[in-house]
Amino acid sequence: MTDPDLHQNDPETPAQASEPVVSKPYIMPDDPETGSAEALAKEAADARDKMLRTLAEMENLRKRTAREVADARMYGITGFARDVLDIADNLQRALDAVPEETRANADAGLKSLIEGVELTERSLLNTLEKNGVKKFDPTGQKFDPNFQQAMYEVPDASVPSGTVVQVVQAGFMIGERILRPALVGVSKGGAKQAPAANNDQSNSAA
Helix, strand or coil: CCCCCHHHHCCCCCCCCCCCCCCCCCCCCCCCCCCCHHHHHHHHHHHHHHHHHHHHHHHHHHHHHHHHHHHHHHHCCHHHHHHHHHHHHHHHHHHHCCCHHHHHCCCHHHHHHHHHHHHHHHHHHHHHHHCCEEEECCCCCECCCCCEEEEEEEECCCCCCCEEEEEEECEEEECCEEEECEEEEEEECCCCCCCHHHHHHHHHHC
16 A cells, blocks of 8 residues: 655655745836826826926016015115105205295295295105105094104194194105104094994984
8 A cells, every 4th residue: 555645754755845926016006007108197297287386486486576676676765765854854944934924025035045945845855756755744634643643732623533733744655655754733622523323323313
């Protein structure tokens, strides 16, 4: 009889080694094979997205630079404009120092001098306005601390309380910014304006 275990224990009969099984790498559905049409399309889409992002960043940089240049051109003269305002103030003080009666009865020489000062003041203000600096007079307007500086209160019942009734020194704007607030006198003790809602109710009741 033949022993079935004989061949297994026979050292001269080597056991057949099993060949290793190499598994195919798993490819994610969203990760196409290299070199395929889908991979090339994905690379092209990524490159286009990067290009669009770069173009958007460059456009934002261009706009920001243009805005900064415009601001520098507009507000770069702020210090110089403030110094020039002192000249405008002195011209205005010179004109205010001449009473109306004196102007009316002035001789030809004094009238020429006054007209020359007025002409110089207008020319200076026009030059400032050409460079974005504008004078403003808030007389009759509601007091606004962003544009005016209250120097004193004036008892005046003819206007609502908080109204600018006197301007001691005119204000100036440079572009959209305040260059110098106006120095003003504000009314006190005037009648307060009734809210619009109350007026509507009283009219409907009548």
